[in-house]
Amino acid sequence: xxxxxxxxxxxxxxxxxxxxxxxxxxxxxxxxxxxxxxxxxxxxxxxxxxxxxxxxxxxxxxxxxxxxxxxxxxxxxxxxxxxxxxxxxxxxxxxxxxxxxxxxxxxxxxxxxxxxxxxxxxxxxxxxxxxxxxxxxxxxxxxxxxxxxxxxxxxxxxxxxxxxxxxxxxxxxxxxxxxxxxxxxxxxxxxxxxxxxxxxxxxxxxxxxxxxxxxxxxxxxxxxxxxxxxxxxxxxxxxxxxxxxxxxxxxxxxxxxxxxxxxxxxxxxxxxxxxxxxxxxxxxxxxxxxxxxxxxxxxxxxxxxxxxxxxxxxxxxxxxxxxxxxxxxxxxxxxxxxxxxxxxxxxxxxxxxxxxxxxxxxxxxxxxxxxxxxxxxxxxxxxxxxxxxxxxxxxxxxxxxxxxxxxxxxxxxxxxxxxxxxxxxxxxxxxxxxxxxxxxxxxxxxxxxxxxxxxxxxxxxxxxxxxxxxxxxxxxxxxxxxxxxxxxxxxxxxxxxxxxxxxxxxxxxxxxxxxxxxxxxxxxxxxxxxxxxxxxxxxxxxxxxxxxxxxxxxxxxxxxxxxxxxxxxxxxxxxxxxxxxxxxxxxxxxxxxxxxxxxxxxxxxxxxxxxxxxxxxxxxxxxxxxxxxxxxxxxxxxxxxxxxxxxxxxxxxxxxxxxxxxxxxxxxxxxxxxxxxxxxxxxxxxxxxxxxxxxxxxxxxxxxxxxxxxxxxxxxxxxxxxxxxxxxxxxxxxxxxxxxxxxxxxxxx
Numbered sequence: 001x002x003x004x005x006x007x008x009x010x011x012x013x014x015x016x017x018x019x020x021x022x023x024x025x026x027x028x029x030x031x032x033x034x035x036x037x038x039x040x041x042x043x044x045x046x047x048x049x050x051x052x053x054x055x056x057x058x059x060x061x062x063x064x065x066x067x068x069x070x071x072x073x074x075x076x077x078x079x080x081x082x083x084x085x086x087x088x089x090x091x092x093x094x095x096x097x098x099x100x101x102x103x104x105x106x107x108x109x110x111x112x113x114x115x116x117x118x119x120x121x122x123x124x125x126x127x128x129x130x131x132x133x134x135x136x137x138x139x140x141x142x143x144x145x146x147x148x149x150x151x152x153x154x155x156x157x158x159x160x161x162x163x164x165x166x167x168x169x170x171x172x173x174x175x176x177x178x179x180x181x182x183x184x185x186x187x188x189x190x191x192x193x194x195x196x197x198x199x200x201x202x203x204x205x206x207x208x209x210x211x212x213x214x215x216x217x218x219x220x221x222x223x224x225x226x227x228x229x230x231x232x233x234x235x236x237x238x239x240x241x242x243x244x245x246x247x248x249x250x251x252x253x254x255x256x257x258x259x260x261x262x263x264x265x266x267x268x269x270x271x272x273x274x275x276x277x278x279x280x281x282x283x284x285x286x287x288x289x290x291x292x293x294x295x296x297x298x299x300x301x302x303x304x305x306x307x308x309x310x311x312x313x314x315x316x317x318x319x320x321x322x323x324x325x326x327x328x329x330x331x332x333x334x335x336x337x338x339x340x341x342x343x344x345x346x347x348x349x350x351x352x353x354x355x356x357x358x359x360x361x362x363x364x365x366x367x368x369x370x371x372x373x374x375x376x377x378x379x380x381x382x383x384x385x386x387x388x389x390x391x392x393x394x395x396x397x398x399x400x401x402x403x404x405x406x407x408x409x410x411x412x413x414x415x416x417x418x419x420x421x422x423x424x425x426x427x428x429x430x431x432x433x434x435x436x437x438x439x440x441x442x443x444x445x446x447x448x449x450x451x452x453x454x455x456x457x458x459x460x461x462x463x464x465x466x467x468x469x470x471x472x473x474x475x476x477x478x479x480x481x482x483x484x485x486x487x488x489x490x491x492x493x494x495x496x497x498x499x500x501x502x503x504x505x506x507x508x509x510x511x512x513x514x515x516x517x518x519x520x521x522x523x524x525x526x527x528x529x530x531x532x533x534x535x536x537x538x539x540x541x542x543x544x545x546x547x548x549x550x551x552x553x554x555x556x557x558x559x560x561x562x563x564x565x566x567x568x569x570x571x572x573x574x575x576x577x578x579x580x581x582x583x584x585x586x587x588x589x590x591x592x593x594x595x596x597x598x599x600x601x602x603x604x605x606x607x608x609x610x611x612x613x614x615x616x617x618x619x620x621x622x623x624x625x626x627x628x629x630x631x632x633x634x635x636x637x638x639x640x641x642x643x644x645x646x647x648x649x650x651x652x653x654x655x656x657x658x659x660x661x662x663x664x665x666x667x668x669x670x671x672x673x674x675x676x677x678x679x680x681x682x683x684x685x686x687x688x689x690x691x692x693x694x695x696x697x698x699x700x701x702x703x704x705x706x707x708x709x710x711x712x713x714x715x716x717x718x719x720x721x722x723x724x725x726x727x728x729x730x731x732x733x734x735x736x737x738x739x740x741x742x743x744x745x746x747x748x749x
Contacts, residue, residue, distance in 0.1 A: 046164060049111065049141045056138040059198055060087025061207040063143075063184055065301075066135035068215060071095035076179060077222055077240065081212060084229035086204030088187050088195065096179040099151035102158055105171050109145065109162040111137040136182075137165050143187040150176040212236045213251045214294045214301055217328060220247040248280065248328065256326055259286035261372060263329075265364045273353035273360070274337070279329035281311075281365055283372050285631055291324040297331045298338060302349050310362040314369065316571050329361070467634035468530050471641070475524055475722055483723040483733065486510070492714045495706055498652045500734075503714075507739035514650055514709055516732045521713070521721045523645030525606050526590070528720070530637070533591035533604035536611065541599035544579060544621060548572040551618035575625030582630060590640055604644065610712045612648045620647035650709055653701040655694075666695040 057063050064081060071079045074097025084090035100108060107113045111134060139145050140162040150157030157176025161168045188195040198204060209226055216224040216238035226236040241247050249257035260280040267275055293308050295301070307329075315325045339350040351357065486505045493502035493509075500511040549572040576598050579586070586592040593602035600621070603612075620643060628639035656665040668691050727733060 046141075049137070049165060056134050057142055057187075059207070060091060060187060060204045061211055063087065063091055063135075063139055063187065064093065064208050065211055066139075067091070067093040067182055067184075068212070070135070071097055071180070072219060072222065074098050074180065079222060079224050081208070081224075081226040082229050083205055083208055083226070086198070086200070086202065087184075087208060088198060088204075089185065090229055091184040091187065092181065094179065094181040096177070099154075099157075099178070099180055100147070100149040101151060102171060105147070105149075105158060105160050106167060108147065109136045109140045109167075110165050113137075136162075139184050139187075140165050142191055143189065144185045146183040146185070147180065148174065148176055148182075149180040150178060152178075209235050211301075216251050217244060217247040217294060218296045218299070218301070218330060220244055244328075245280065252326070256282070256286065259283050260326070260328075261368050263361075263364055263368050265360055267357075267360060273333075273356040275331055275333035275357055277329055277331045277361055279327065281328075281368065282326040283369070283631075285629070286326055288324050288326065292326045294328040295331070296329070297349055297351070298333065298335060299330075300340065300349070304348075304358075306354065307358050307361065310358050311365060313567055313570060314362060314366045316567070316574075331357075333357075465530070465633075465637075467637055468527060470634060471527050471638055475527070475724070478724040478726075479722040480725040480728050483725075483727055486733070487721055487723055488718050490714075490718075492710055495709070498657055501709060502736075508735055509737040511734040511736055513732045514713065515652075516727065516730070517717060517721070517723075518709075518713055519645050519649035520724065520727070521645075521717055522606050522648040523641050524722065525716075525720060526604075526641040526644045527637075529604075529606070531589045533606075534608075535591045535593070536603045536605055538601050538603070541595065541597075541601040542617065544576045544594065544598045544600060545572045547600070547618040547621050548575050548625065551622040554618070555622075575622065578625055578630070579621070586640070589637070590644065606644065606648045607712055607716055610648075610708055613651065613653065615654050616647055616651065620644075623647075650705060650713060653698070653705060655698040655701055657702055658695055658698045659702070663690070663695070666691050666698065 057066075060083070064083075064087065068079055068081070071093060074095060076095035076097035078096045080094045082090065082092040082094075136145065141164055145162045146159065147162070148157055148159040156173045158171035159174045159176075160171040188198065205228065212224050212226045213236055216222075216236060220238075220241045220243070223240050224236055224238045225234045227234040236251065238247060238250050241250070245257055245260065248260065259282050261283050263277070263279055263281055265275075265277040267273055291308065291312060293303075293311070295304055295307065297304075311325065311327055333351070337352040490503040490505040490510070490512075493504055495514075496502050496511055499513055499515055501514050503510050503512050549568055552568040552571060579594060580596075580598055583594050586594065587602075591602060591604035592600075594600055600617070606612075623643040623646065624640065627643060629635035656662045658666060668689060723732075
């Protein structure tokens with residue numbers, strides 16, 4: 001660069017050279033040159049259409065939905081669907097509608113050709129399902145489509161095949177029945193990635209069956225059928241019916257239909273939201289693992305996640321835990337209040353004043369459910385009092401003396417039993433260093449405990465409701481004779497870990513799950529002591545709503561998610577109201593007393609000298625509210641007894657076991673001051689010390705549990721427990737050793 005030597009020119013030259021040097025330093029690689037902006041070009045029409053087709057026809061069920069809706073728009077009274085390989089090989093939809101004109105066939109599968117729309121304003125007054133004219137066109141870009149149709153008055157029909165939106169040949173005359181038949185073959189044949197993700201044909205066929213089931217219960221003036229290609233029996237078969245409840249019964253079964261309650265909501269313009277809703281919702285007798293919401297808005301099958309959540313909130317405090325409702329709703333509102341053009345597959349719509357409408361529907365559903373609870377009754381039965389039939393299966397038969405001259409038969413060493421249930425010698429505790437435990441003052445001596453157990457072995461009288469007797473008969477009929485003999489004659493050895501105890505029966509050593517055993521024992525004892533309980537009086541009545549809310553918070557996997565707090569409070573409130581409605585029954589039959597303010601003040605005594613872990617009261621109340629079938633007497637008593645059994649079971653304490661490595665949970669870090677160098681003011685160091693108070697509480701809780709297992713649970717089991725056959729296979733009893741096999745092992749050594 002040439003300069004004239006002036007100061008300004010020199011300064012400019014220096015600045016330019018500096019900028020160039022900085023640019024060179026910042027450049028990551030001298031070989032990379034700046035890239036030109038990419039050129040914008042128009043995509044080919046075939047590419048555009050294939051991309052659009054992938055949005056409209058997302059999977060086989062999308063194609064079936066579009067074709068069935070076209071059949072409904074054609075005023076069909078019978079629609080038949082045949083599917084092969086989940087819809088990837090073949091989808092065939094036949095109807096008896098008005099058919100397609102011969103002159104319309106050339107443009108039938110072109111994009112945006114429709115008979116249902118003329119101008120944009122027609123969107124707000126449409127009564128038909130389809131309106132865009134994209135569905136058939138999209139199918140021709142991702143599949144092979146063949147249409148056979150005949151209109152009224154024609155002596156023959158026409159058949160034509162389509163590909164990429166156009167006819168492959170001129171329409172051919174053919175024999176045809178009234179209506180239209182559309183075959184979609186080799187779906188996604190040119191979209192390899194999409195086809196590979198849809199290889200599970202059973203899953204896609206299930207979605208198609210679910211779609212047609214929903215269509216069938218709403219359009220009860222149309223008969224539907226759906227079957228696999230080559231199958232004789234249809235998986236969906238509905239006939240024209242005047243009653244929607246009959247349609248639900250035909251499609252979803254009698255068990256669903258008999259559990260439904262009719263709901264209706266009507267609102268005028270004065271409320272700010274004009275709509276009419278009618279439908280059916282399940283009552284508390286219905287049990288399912290998945291929510292079924294069949295929602296039609298202006299006769300269009302759609303989804304609404306906000307309405308689904310609102311209904312699930314109402315049912316959360318009504319249905320048993322992990323059970324979901326069945327809901328069918330048909331909502332009609334002015335067409336100008338619905339925007340149907342917001343989703344490629346039209347499965348969602350936008351509603352005016354949606355929040356107001358959902359709140360009104362939620363309130364009506366909640367009112368219906370509460371009314372069914374108010375009118376819930378038990379079948380009236382005569383109460384008889386009979387002598388208890390609980391007798392010990394062990395009989396003390398006298399041993400007959402051996403004839404003179406005969407010697408006592410010698411027992412082989414490998415079959416010799418060295419312990420019995422009445423002799424404490426040989427138990428595990430005898431070989432352990434005794435450790436002092438501070439047991440509660442109200443625990444009496446072992447003899448007193450055994451005496452109280454024997455006193456309650458045969459109650460003089462018991463209430464004889466037939467439902468309770470049926471439950472007790474079920475306990476007797478399911479009893480496993482081999483396990484019964486083992487339980488009655490086993491010897492407690494000691495605790496192997498927090499859950500399993502070692503017990504010996506004859507020459508065998510078992511691990512026994514004390515939680516399962518105690519839960520079953522408490523359940524059976526609740527049934528045997530039915531309506532004849534002693535009571536535990538709580539020192540301070542506990543409010544139900546706070547306890548249930550505490551249980552919900554303990555179950556929450558994400559406790560910092562404060563958005564669920566309102567839902568938890570609502571569930572706790574509804575559970576509290578439900579339990580307050582059952583106060584008289586709970587007090588009379590189970591000695592669970594709840595006062596008028598919703599406070600728990602009394603609990604039953606299941607086993608004398610045993611008090612349950614009060615830290616589990618919140619979980620117990622939540623189980624009563626969620627898991628009990630209150631409408632059926634037998635199921636109700638069984639559910640309450642199961643909840644009491646789980647509450648009184650000898651679960652491990654909530655505090656970690658302080659023995660062994662568990663002591664680390666009771667260490668805390670604190671500061672200590674070092675005074676070795678006063679001039680420095682002392683160095684602050686950290687040290688780990690045991691929380692003696694918490695450690696003492698934990699040791700006391702675990703010692704009390706082990707004492708109760710040895711001196712209360714096992715003596716009571718020998719007298720009362722009738723172990724069900726399921727315990728033989730569910731891991732409650734596990735054989736770990738036998739004397740005979742041990743002798744064989746030692747003989748080899």
